[in-house]
Amino acid sequence: xxxxxxxxxxxxxxxxxxxxxxxxxxxxxxxxxxxxxxxxxxxxxxxxxxxxxxxxxxxxxxxxxxxxxxxxxxxxxxxxxxxxxxxxxxxxxxxxxxxxxxxxxxxxxxxxxxxxxxxxxxxxxxxxxxxxxxxxxxxxxxxxxxxxxxxxxxxxxxxxxxxxxxxxxxxxxxxxxxxxxxxxxxxxxxxxxxxxxxxxxxxxxxxxxxxxxxxxxxxxxxxxxxxxxxxxxxxxxxxxxxxxxxxx
Amino acid sequence: xxxxxxxxxxxxxxxxxxxxxxxxxxxxxxxxxxxxxxxxxxxxxxxxxxxxxxxxxxxxxxxxxxxxxxxxxxxxxxxxxxxxxxxxxxxxxxxxxxxxxxxxxxxxxxxxxxxxxxxxxxxxxxxxxxxxxxxxxxxxxxxxxxxxxxxxxxxxxxxxxxxxxxxxxxxxxxxxxxxxxxxxxxxxxxxxxxxxxxxxxxxxxxxxxxxxxxxxxxxxxxxxxxxxxxxxxxxxxxxxxxxxxxxxxxxxxxxxxxxxxxxxxxxxxxxxxxxxxxxxxxxxxxxxxxxxxxxxxxxxxxxxxxxxxxxxxxxxxxxxxxxxxxxxxxxxxxxxxxxxxxxxxxxxxxxxxxxxxxxxxxxxxxxxxxxxxxxxxxxxxxxxxxxxxxxxxxxxxxxxxxxxxxxxxxxxxxxxxxxxxxxxxxxxxxxxxxxxxxxxxxxxxxxxxxxxxxxxxxxxxxxxxxxxxxxxxxxxxxxxxxxxxxxxxxxxxxxxxxxxxxxxxxxxxxxxxxxxxxxxxxxxxxxxxxxxxxxxxxxxxxxxxxxxxxxxxxxxxxxxxxxxxxxxxxxxxxxxx
Numbered sequence: 001x002x003x004x005x006x007x008x009x010x011x012x013x014x015x016x017x018x019x020x021x022x023x024x025x026x027x028x029x030x031x032x033x034x035x036x037x038x039x040x041x042x043x044x045x046x047x048x049x050x051x052x053x054x055x056x057x058x059x060x061x062x063x064x065x066x067x068x069x070x071x072x073x074x075x076x077x078x079x080x081x082x083x084x085x086x087x088x089x090x091x092x093x094x095x096x097x098x099x100x101x102x103x104x105x106x107x108x109x110x111x112x113x114x115x116x117x118x119x120x121x122x123x124x125x126x127x128x129x130x131x132x133x134x135x136x137x138x139x140x141x142x143x144x145x146x147x148x149x150x151x152x153x154x155x156x157x158x159x160x161x162x163x164x165x166x167x168x169x170x171x172x173x174x175x176x177x178x179x180x181x182x183x184x185x186x187x188x189x190x191x192x193x194x195x196x197x198x199x200x201x202x203x204x205x206x207x208x209x210x211x212x213x214x215x216x217x218x219x220x221x222x223x224x225x226x227x228x229x230x231x232x233x234x235x236x237x238x239x240x241x242x243x244x245x246x247x248x
Numbered sequence: 249x250x251x252x253x254x255x256x257x258x259x260x261x262x263x264x265x266x267x268x269x270x271x272x273x274x275x276x277x278x279x280x281x282x283x284x285x286x287x288x289x290x291x292x293x294x295x296x297x298x299x300x301x302x303x304x305x306x307x308x309x310x311x312x313x314x315x316x317x318x319x320x321x322x323x324x325x326x327x328x329x330x331x332x333x334x335x336x337x338x339x340x341x342x343x344x345x346x347x348x349x350x351x352x353x354x355x356x357x358x359x360x361x362x363x364x365x366x367x368x369x370x371x372x373x374x375x376x377x378x379x380x381x382x383x384x385x386x387x388x389x390x391x392x393x394x395x396x397x398x399x400x401x402x403x404x405x406x407x408x409x410x411x412x413x414x415x416x417x418x419x420x421x422x423x424x425x426x427x428x429x430x431x432x433x434x435x436x437x438x439x440x441x442x443x444x445x446x447x448x449x450x451x452x453x454x455x456x457x458x459x460x461x462x463x464x465x466x467x468x469x470x471x472x473x474x475x476x477x478x479x480x481x482x483x484x485x486x487x488x489x490x491x492x493x494x495x496x497x498x499x500x501x502x503x504x505x506x507x508x509x510x511x512x513x514x515x516x517x518x519x520x521x522x523x524x525x526x527x528x529x530x531x532x533x534x535x536x537x538x539x540x541x542x543x544x545x546x547x548x549x550x551x552x553x554x555x556x557x558x559x560x561x562x563x564x565x566x567x568x569x570x571x572x573x574x575x576x577x578x579x580x581x582x583x584x585x586x587x588x589x590x591x592x593x594x595x596x597x598x599x600x601x602x603x604x605x606x607x608x609x610x611x612x613x614x615x616x617x618x619x620x621x622x623x624x625x626x627x628x629x630x631x632x633x634x635x636x637x638x639x640x641x642x643x644x645x646x647x648x649x650x651x652x653x654x655x656x657x658x659x660x661x662x663x664x665x666x667x668x669x670x671x672x673x674x675x676x677x678x679x680x681x682x683x684x685x686x687x688x689x690x691x692x693x694x695x696x697x698x699x700x701x702x703x704x705x706x707x708x709x710x711x712x713x714x715x716x717x718x719x720x721x722x723x724x725x726x727x728x729x730x731x732x733x734x735x736x737x738x739x740x741x742x743x744x745x746x747x748x749x750x751x752x753x754x755x756x757x758x759x760x761x762x763x764x765x766x767x768x769x770x771x772x773x774x775x776x777x778x779x780x781x782x783x784x785x786x787x788x789x790x791x792x793x794x795x796x797x798x799x800x801x802x803x804x805x806x807x808x809x810x811x812x813x814x815x816x817x818x819x820x821x822x823x824x825x
Contacts, residue, residue: 033754034754035754035756035757036724036725036726036752036753036754036757037724037725037726041725084725084752085670086670124623131600135597135600136623137622137623137624137625137626137627138622138627138669138670138748139621139622139623140622140623142622161752164748164751164752165622165669165748165751165780166622166780167619167620167621167622167624167780167819168780168782168819168820168821169621169818169819169820169821170621170622171780172821173821193752193753193754195754195755230756231754231755231756232754232755232756233755
């Protein structure tokens with residue numbers, strides 16, 4: 001469904017992505033693993049039309065070329081991005097935030113039905129329907145952001161660290177929800193630091209390092225890969241010496 | 249270095265002599281033009297003094313200018329010139345303080361509209377007074393002065409306003425308002441009294457504007473409210489400052505000079521289309537030069553000149569700062585009192601009780617983990633401790649002294665530093681200035697060369713040694729988190745509050761982060777962390793407080809707490825236990 005071919009991206013002189021190609025098909029969860037600063041967020045932003053790709057790239061969504069079209073038209077093509085740091089409308093209520101998600105033409109007709117689905121998926125939002133989002137906790141705001149993306153009736157969800165700031169129990173619940181969203185035929189491209197839980201539900205995954213794809217495979221294969229275990233699952237030895245950068 | 253300083257002083261001296269001697273040789277027309285140039289330069293520089301760093305766009309220039317003009321009109325018959333000007337400065341200052349106190353809480357567009365309305369309000373008040381009490385709408389000004397006199401006064405005022413701008417820029421006060429302009433929340437948690445800083449700067453800027461009005465008034469011989477409070481003036485000044493670059497000291501001057509000359513030509517050639525052209529010029533400036541002439545010079549013509557990084561402060565600026573910025577009293581620490589004590593603290597938002605009957609103690613050198621499901625009130629609890637919010641009930645004490653109702657900047661000065669769940673740095677400032685913001689306002693404050701050295705030390709400590717001059721907005725998310733920690737540590741906090749500081753890190757990065765927090769504990773820091781990474785909680789915390797729906801449901805060592813049935817049900821889920 002989503003085909004990304006030879007995508008490179010630059011911030012000034014700094015190259016954030018180097019010739020990246022990947023696919024996501026309908027009804028699968030694809031996870032991207034990598035260190036902070038590896039280019040994961042940039043990849044999602046390029047796919048969502050927020051960062052331009054360098055010449056030579058080609059991104060298609062269900063056969064339609066979306067490489068150079070603006071972000072709001074990419075939403076009409078069926079791609080919904082949930083950015084890092086939520087990007088919710090703090091002064092609006094939960095309900096208003098969600099209904100705003102149904103603004104694209106593709107989503108308007110089924111607005112009521114989609115809202116029903118989203119509220120079943122996130123019962124907490126149903127309880128808080130008329131609360132101003134600014135006053136909600138971080139984790140609840142995250143649910144609003146995902147809910148709003150779902151309101152666009154996407155064929156593909158791009159999620160940037162959805163579990164950030166979620167309590168363990170909510171985290172488990174979130175991944176459970178993502179599996180249920182997948183069952184409805186929506187494809188999910190997921191950037192996550194929580195490698196343990198994301199690999200558990202992912203169909204496939206890619207490893208990204210300094211802007212390049214350095215590995216890929218099924219969720220199970222990646223989980224068993226010693227390199228992945230060392231870097232992302234926290235099972236290997238990590239040395240913190242004087243020379244290594246201190247802090248986070 | 250010495251030779252350069254002498255050469256520099258000589259250049260300035262010669263330039264000043266030329267400016268001072270100018271009226272002796274100039275024709276009447278050229279003198280009039282020079283007066284226009286000077287008075288717009290003073291107004292634009294004074295405007296940028298306040299609006300440049302704080303980003304509060306003020307349209308009140310005409311109000312203060314008009315007040316000054318009327319001060320002259322009323323007082324010039326009774327008082328000698330110097331006293332008239334002093335009176336104008338004092339009146340401008342008082343009006344600015346009164347107005348500022350009620351309006352500087354407004355932000356964005358509301359402040360712009362209000363400041364514009366202020367000019368109209370004062371004009372109406374003056375009109376009412378003149379008609380009903382004075383008995384005639386206009387006044388004649390019989391001041392015993394000449395064009396040369398006005399020119400020299402304006403020249404002195406120009407030197408003064410530029411001097412004041414330079415002093416403020418290089419003082420702690422200047423840093424405070426730059427921080428406020430970028431993020432008021434961060435400013436408060438660095439210990440900056442934001443209301444006072446904004447108010448002081450607004451009053452200084454307004455005083456220059458009133459004095460300019462007072463100096464200029466005799467030019468007209470006759471004034472009425474429509475002349476003195478002409479709203480177009482406010483817009484012209486904004487255009488000039490933006491055209492030149494409001495963020496720099498000489499920017500407004502670079503904007504005022506070409507635009508005054510342009511207006512002069514326009515008025516002479518298209519007197520009927522002046523407003524249309526003025527509007528178009530405004531639009532063009534905003535589109536073509538968002539950072540002003542100065543911005544263009546810096547990026548296009550002088551790309552190699554790096555911004556100065558020294559924060560050394562002249563003794564004069566230090567004295568000015570002291571006067572504006574008295575140090576907060578150092579609280580006496582009671583050694584055996586807990587570093588932090590919460591007692592029966594409660595906070596509700598409307599009907600929703602976010603924190604209820606919350607209480608715990610924190611000993612020196614301890615790391616307390618505050619955990620719980622989303623929406624259980626953890627961040628609210630941190631906000632109550634750091635003073636971002638005030639509790640509805642209960643007591644909070646730091647080292648035995650109550651801080652319950654203190655504003656955030658006082659709490660920061662007393663030694664509570666924090667980081668934010670969604671990272672907050674000062675995007676336009678260098679990493680160095682970000683950290684100095686943390687050093688300069690707690691007590692005892694660190695400033696000047698000492699601050700520079702200490703900030704570099706803190707930056708290298710969090711792994712940002714090579715990013716000293718980099719603007720914070722160019723840092724990656726991870727580096728911004730490092731910078732935020734360095735800024736918090738700069739406050740030499742008695743208590744450090746970390747709100748999901750380790751979130752968003754992968755497993756190996758997490759290990760590095762945990763190692764750093766451990767290092768802080770070994771040095772005796774007392775820390776409260778809100779975190780969902782259980783690995784971090786287990787390896788860092790001496791004790792955990794678990795919250796659910798605003799209340800404490802468990803307290804104790806991590807191993808015990810995380811095995812608690814209630815905690816597993818509410819927080820961990822069966823899967824993770």
